Amino acid sequence: MKQPDPDLLELPVTSLDGTVTDMQLVKTPQRLELHQASGGGVLYIDFVSGKSAHRRQFGGGRGQPLARAAGLKKGLNPTVLDATAGLGRDAFVLATLGCKVQLVERSPIIAALLQDGLDRALEDAAVRQIAARMELFSADAIIFMRGLKEAYRPEVVYLDPMYPHRKKSALVKKEMRVFRSLVGDDPDAAELLRTARECAIARVVVKRPAKADFLGEAEPTMSIKSPNTRYDVYIKRGLQTVD
Numbered sequence: 231m232k233q234p235d236p237d238l239l240e241l242p243v244t245s246l247d248g249t250v251t252d253m254q255l256v257k258t259p260q261r262l263e264l265h266q267a268s269g270g271g272v273l274y275i276d277f278v279s280g281k282s283a284h285r286r287q288f289g290g291g292r293g294q295p296l297a298r299a300a301g302l303k304k305g306l307n308p309t310v311l312d313a314t315a316g317l318g319r320d321a322f323v324l325a326t327l328g329c330k331v332q333l334v335e336r337s338p339i340i341a342a343l344l345q346d347g348l349d350r351a352l353e354d355a356a357v358r359q360i361a362a363r364m365e366l367f368s369a370d371a372i373i374f375m376r377g378l379k380e381a382y383r384p385e386v387v388y389l390d391p392m393y394p395h396r397k398k399s400a401l402v403k404k405e406m407r408v409f410r411s412l413v414g415d416d417p418d419a420a421e422l423l424r425t426a427r428e429c430a431i432a433r434v435v436v437k438r439p440a441k442a443d444f445l446g447e448a449e450p451t452m453s454i455k456s457p458n459t460r461y462d463v464y465i466k467r468g469l470q471t472v473d
Contacts, residue, residue, distance in 0.1 A: 251267075252266060252267050252268050252411075253265065253266050253267070253408075253411070254267070255339060255342070261274050261275075261276075261346055261347075261350060262274065262342060262343055262346035263343075264339060264343060264408060266407075266408045266411060271407055271408040272408070273343065273408040273409060274343060274346075274347070275317060275318060275343045275344055275346060275347025275348075276347060276350075277318070277322050277347050277348070277350070277351040277357055277360075277361060278350065278351055278354045278356065278357055281319065282319060282322050282357075286322075286323075286326050286357070286360075291327065292304075292327055294323075295454045295455070295456045295459070295461055296320060296323055296324070296435075296437075296461065297323070297324070297327055298454050298461075299435045299454045299461035299463050300324060300329070300386050300388065300433075300435055301386065301432065301433060301469045302324075302327055302328075302329070306469050307327075307328040307329050307330075308329060308384075308385035308386045308432065308469050309329065309330050309331075309332075309384045309385045309386070310324050310329045310330070310331045310332070310384055310385070310386045310387075310388055311331075311332045311334065311375070311384035311386070311387045311388065311429070311430075312324075312331055312332065312333045312334065312388045312390075313334050313371035313374075313375065313387055313388065313389055313422060313426060314334075314335075314371065314388075314389050314390045314391055314392075314416070314422075315333035315334055315335040315340075315341075315344060315366070316335070316340065316390060316409070316413075317340075317344075317409065318333055318344050318347065318348075318364075320388065320390060320437070321333050321364060321388075322360065322364070324388070325360045325361070325363040325364045326360050328363075329363065329386075330363045330365075331363060331364050331365070332365050332366075332367060332384065333364060333365065333366045333367065334367045334369055334371040334374050334375075335366070335367075335368060335369075336368075336369060336370045336371060337413045338368055340409070340413060341366065341368035342368075344366050345366055348361050348364060348366060371422060371425075372418065372421060372422055372425045375387070375425050375426065375428075375429040376425060376428075376429075378429060383429055383430070383431050384429070384430060384431065385430065385431045385432040385433070385469060386430060386432060386433050386434070386435060386469075387426040387427075387429055387430040387433075387434045387435070388434075388435045388437075389419075389422060389423060389426055389434065389435065389436045389437065389445070390436075390437040391416040391419035391422065391436075391445065392410065392413065392415050392416045392419075393438070393439055393442060419445055419446065420445060420446030420447075420448075423436065423445050423446050423448060423464075424446070427464055427466070430464075430466060431466065431467070432465070432466055432467050432468065432469050433451075433463055433464060433465045433466060433469070434463070434464040434466075435461055435462070435463055435464075436450070436461070436462040436463075436464070437459060437460075437461055438459070438460045438461075438462060439458065439459065439460070440455060440456070440457065440458050440459055440460050442460070444462060445462065448464070450462035450463050450464050451463055451464055451465040452465070
Protein backbone atom coordinates (compact mmCIF):
# COMPACT_ATOMS: atom_id res chain seq x y z
CA MET A 231 0.00 0.00 0.00
CA LYS A 232 1.25 3.48 -0.83
CA GLN A 233 2.70 5.30 2.14
CA PRO A 234 1.57 8.87 2.98
CA ASP A 235 3.61 11.59 1.30
CA PRO A 236 3.24 15.12 2.72
CA ASP A 237 3.72 16.52 -0.80
CA LEU A 238 0.73 14.56 -2.11
CA LEU A 239 -1.88 15.57 0.49
CA GLU A 240 -3.31 18.24 -1.84
CA LEU A 241 -3.20 20.87 0.90
CA PRO A 242 -2.94 24.61 0.14
CA VAL A 243 0.60 25.95 0.46
CA THR A 244 1.24 29.31 2.11
CA SER A 245 3.85 31.04 4.25
CA LEU A 246 3.65 30.95 8.03
CA ASP A 247 3.14 34.70 8.00
CA GLY A 248 0.06 34.25 5.85
CA THR A 249 -1.77 31.81 8.12
CA VAL A 250 -5.48 31.73 7.34
CA THR A 251 -6.36 28.40 9.00
CA ASP A 252 -6.12 27.18 12.57
CA MET A 253 -3.83 24.31 11.62
CA GLN A 254 -0.81 24.15 9.35
CA LEU A 255 1.43 21.26 8.35
CA VAL A 256 4.90 22.81 8.44
CA LYS A 257 8.16 21.54 6.96
CA THR A 258 11.05 22.68 9.11
CA PRO A 259 14.74 21.89 8.44
CA GLN A 260 14.51 19.18 11.11
CA ARG A 261 11.12 17.53 10.63
CA LEU A 262 7.45 17.74 9.65
CA GLU A 263 5.26 19.48 12.25
CA LEU A 264 1.57 20.23 12.75
CA HIS A 265 0.94 23.71 14.18
CA GLN A 266 -2.32 24.84 15.78
CA ALA A 267 -2.58 28.63 15.87
CA SER A 268 -5.42 28.94 18.41
CA GLY A 269 -3.80 26.88 21.16
CA GLY A 270 -0.16 27.45 20.32
CA GLY A 271 0.43 23.70 20.13
CA VAL A 272 2.93 21.88 17.94
CA LEU A 273 2.71 18.17 17.12
CA TYR A 274 5.47 16.03 15.60
CA ILE A 275 6.74 12.45 15.84
CA ASP A 276 10.09 11.70 17.44
CA PHE A 277 11.20 8.09 17.90
CA VAL A 278 14.83 9.02 18.57
CA SER A 279 14.70 11.23 21.66
CA GLY A 280 12.19 12.44 24.24
CA LYS A 281 9.53 10.07 25.54
CA SER A 282 10.39 7.32 23.07
CA ALA A 283 14.03 7.29 24.16
CA HIS A 284 13.02 7.21 27.82
CA ARG A 285 10.64 4.28 27.32
CA ARG A 286 13.23 2.46 25.20
CA GLN A 287 15.83 2.74 27.96
CA PHE A 288 13.74 2.62 31.13
CA GLY A 289 10.33 1.21 30.14
CA GLY A 290 10.64 -2.08 31.97
CA GLY A 291 11.23 -4.45 29.07
CA ARG A 292 8.94 -7.43 28.73
CA GLY A 293 7.71 -7.02 32.27
CA GLN A 294 5.80 -3.81 31.52
CA PRO A 295 1.98 -4.07 31.28
CA LEU A 296 1.82 -3.45 27.51
CA ALA A 297 4.28 -6.25 26.77
CA ARG A 298 2.53 -8.68 29.11
CA ALA A 299 -0.85 -7.87 27.55
CA ALA A 300 0.54 -8.53 24.07
CA GLY A 301 1.86 -11.89 25.28
CA LEU A 302 5.57 -11.19 24.96
CA LYS A 303 7.75 -13.72 26.72
CA LYS A 304 11.15 -15.25 26.08
CA GLY A 305 11.00 -16.67 22.57
CA LEU A 306 7.68 -14.98 21.82
CA ASN A 307 7.77 -12.04 19.41
CA PRO A 308 4.26 -11.99 17.92
CA THR A 309 3.38 -10.03 14.83
CA VAL A 310 1.29 -7.01 15.82
CA LEU A 311 -1.14 -4.80 13.94
CA ASP A 312 -1.61 -1.47 15.71
CA ALA A 313 -4.97 -0.47 14.28
CA THR A 314 -5.04 2.96 15.96
CA ALA A 315 -1.45 4.02 15.41
CA GLY A 316 -1.86 7.64 16.54
CA LEU A 317 1.53 8.99 17.63
CA GLY A 318 3.09 5.53 17.31
CA ARG A 319 4.50 5.36 20.83
CA ASP A 320 3.10 1.99 21.86
CA ALA A 321 3.97 0.52 18.47
CA PHE A 322 7.54 1.73 18.98
CA VAL A 323 7.70 0.02 22.39
CA LEU A 324 6.55 -3.29 20.89
CA ALA A 325 9.05 -2.95 18.04
CA THR A 326 11.77 -2.16 20.58
CA LEU A 327 10.99 -5.48 22.28
CA GLY A 328 11.36 -7.39 19.00
CA CYS A 329 7.90 -7.45 17.42
CA LYS A 330 7.22 -6.69 13.79
CA VAL A 331 4.49 -4.05 13.89
CA GLN A 332 2.12 -2.80 11.22
CA LEU A 333 0.80 0.67 12.04
CA VAL A 334 -2.55 1.66 10.52
CA GLU A 335 -3.61 5.30 10.76
CA ARG A 336 -6.69 6.71 9.04
CA SER A 337 -5.85 10.40 9.39
CA PRO A 338 -3.63 11.21 6.40
CA ILE A 339 -2.09 14.13 8.30
CA ILE A 340 -1.10 11.99 11.29
CA ALA A 341 0.10 9.29 8.90
CA ALA A 342 2.34 11.84 7.18
CA LEU A 343 3.79 12.86 10.56
CA LEU A 344 4.35 9.19 11.43
CA GLN A 345 6.11 8.52 8.15
CA ASP A 346 8.35 11.51 8.72
CA GLY A 347 9.20 10.22 12.20
CA LEU A 348 9.96 6.74 10.86
CA ASP A 349 12.13 8.12 8.07
CA ARG A 350 14.21 10.08 10.56
CA ALA A 351 14.44 7.06 12.88
CA LEU A 352 15.78 4.92 10.03
CA GLU A 353 18.64 7.39 9.68
CA ASP A 354 19.62 7.15 13.36
CA ALA A 355 22.08 4.42 14.35
CA ALA A 356 20.53 3.93 17.80
CA VAL A 357 17.01 3.12 16.60
CA ARG A 358 17.17 2.19 12.91
CA GLN A 359 16.85 -1.54 13.62
CA ILE A 360 13.73 -0.84 15.69
CA ALA A 361 12.22 1.41 13.03
CA ALA A 362 12.89 -1.27 10.42
CA ARG A 363 10.41 -3.52 12.25
CA MET A 364 7.65 -0.90 11.83
CA GLU A 365 5.57 -0.60 8.65
CA LEU A 366 3.04 2.19 8.20
CA PHE A 367 -0.23 2.11 6.26
CA SER A 368 -2.47 5.13 5.74
CA ALA A 369 -5.90 3.51 5.77
CA ASP A 370 -9.13 2.97 7.65
CA ALA A 371 -8.28 0.09 10.00
CA ILE A 372 -11.67 -1.62 9.70
CA ILE A 373 -11.41 -1.76 5.92
CA PHE A 374 -7.72 -2.68 6.13
CA MET A 375 -8.30 -5.64 8.47
CA ARG A 376 -11.27 -6.94 6.51
CA GLY A 377 -9.15 -6.90 3.37
CA LEU A 378 -6.22 -8.89 4.78
CA LYS A 379 -5.64 -12.31 3.25
CA GLU A 380 -5.33 -15.22 5.65
CA ALA A 381 -1.54 -15.42 5.27
CA TYR A 382 -1.15 -11.78 6.37
CA ARG A 383 -3.34 -11.80 9.46
CA PRO A 384 -1.44 -10.65 12.59
CA GLU A 385 -1.16 -12.69 15.74
CA VAL A 386 -2.05 -9.67 17.86
CA VAL A 387 -4.22 -6.64 17.09
CA TYR A 388 -3.67 -3.65 19.35
CA LEU A 389 -6.30 -0.94 19.86
CA ASP A 390 -6.03 2.38 21.67
CA PRO A 391 -9.20 4.21 20.61
CA MET A 392 -9.70 7.83 21.54
CA TYR A 393 -11.45 8.07 24.89
CA PRO A 394 -14.31 10.61 25.27
CA HIS A 395 -13.10 14.12 26.02
CA ARG A 396 -12.29 14.81 29.67
CA LYS A 397 -14.04 17.68 31.43
CA LYS A 398 -10.72 18.87 32.89
CA SER A 399 -9.39 19.68 29.44
CA ALA A 400 -6.76 22.03 30.89
CA LEU A 401 -4.95 18.95 32.17
CA VAL A 402 -4.53 17.59 28.66
CA LYS A 403 -1.12 18.41 27.21
CA LYS A 404 -0.91 20.72 24.22
CA GLU A 405 0.20 18.02 21.79
CA MET A 406 -2.77 15.84 22.71
CA ARG A 407 -5.14 18.78 22.31
CA VAL A 408 -3.76 19.29 18.80
CA PHE A 409 -4.09 15.57 18.10
CA ARG A 410 -7.68 15.43 19.34
CA SER A 411 -8.63 18.59 17.45
CA LEU A 412 -7.50 16.94 14.24
CA VAL A 413 -8.75 13.35 14.60
CA GLY A 414 -11.73 13.73 16.95
CA ASP A 415 -13.25 10.79 18.82
CA ASP A 416 -13.65 7.21 17.61
CA PRO A 417 -17.42 6.64 17.30
CA ASP A 418 -16.82 3.32 15.50
CA ALA A 419 -14.60 1.90 18.27
CA ALA A 420 -16.99 -0.96 19.08
CA GLU A 421 -17.06 -2.03 15.43
CA LEU A 422 -13.28 -1.73 15.35
CA LEU A 423 -13.05 -4.20 18.24
CA ARG A 424 -15.40 -6.66 16.55
CA THR A 425 -13.34 -6.50 13.36
CA ALA A 426 -10.09 -6.86 15.31
CA ARG A 427 -11.38 -10.02 17.04
CA GLU A 428 -12.16 -11.51 13.64
CA CYS A 429 -8.78 -10.50 12.23
CA ALA A 430 -6.35 -11.41 15.02
CA ILE A 431 -5.01 -14.96 15.10
CA ALA A 432 -4.21 -15.10 18.81
CA ARG A 433 -5.44 -12.07 20.76
CA VAL A 434 -6.69 -8.50 20.77
CA VAL A 435 -5.40 -5.95 23.27
CA VAL A 436 -7.42 -2.82 24.05
CA LYS A 437 -5.86 0.06 25.98
CA ARG A 438 -8.32 1.87 28.24
CA PRO A 439 -8.25 4.40 31.08
CA ALA A 440 -8.09 2.48 34.37
CA LYS A 441 -11.72 3.17 35.36
CA ALA A 442 -13.30 3.08 31.90
CA ASP A 443 -16.03 0.66 30.84
CA PHE A 444 -15.12 -2.24 28.59
CA LEU A 445 -15.06 -1.17 24.96
CA GLY A 446 -18.40 -1.97 23.34
CA GLU A 447 -19.44 -3.62 26.64
CA ALA A 448 -17.44 -6.68 25.54
CA GLU A 449 -15.96 -8.41 28.60
CA PRO A 450 -12.33 -9.43 28.03
CA THR A 451 -10.64 -12.69 28.86
CA MET A 452 -8.43 -10.83 31.33
CA SER A 453 -7.19 -7.35 32.17
CA ILE A 454 -3.72 -6.13 33.07
CA LYS A 455 -3.76 -2.95 35.14
CA SER A 456 -1.42 -0.11 35.92
CA PRO A 457 -2.23 3.00 38.01
CA ASN A 458 -3.80 5.00 35.17
CA THR A 459 -4.23 2.47 32.37
CA ARG A 460 -5.87 -0.89 31.84
CA TYR A 461 -5.15 -3.38 29.05
CA ASP A 462 -8.16 -5.58 28.24
CA VAL A 463 -7.09 -8.80 26.53
CA TYR A 464 -9.36 -10.93 24.33
CA ILE A 465 -7.66 -14.28 23.82
CA LYS A 466 -8.50 -16.55 20.89
CA ARG A 467 -5.62 -19.01 21.19
CA GLY A 468 -2.11 -19.29 22.64
CA LEU A 469 0.84 -17.58 20.99
CA GLN A 470 3.41 -19.75 19.25
CA THR A 471 7.01 -19.89 20.43
CA VAL A 472 9.58 -18.61 17.92
CA ASP A 473 13.14 -19.91 18.03
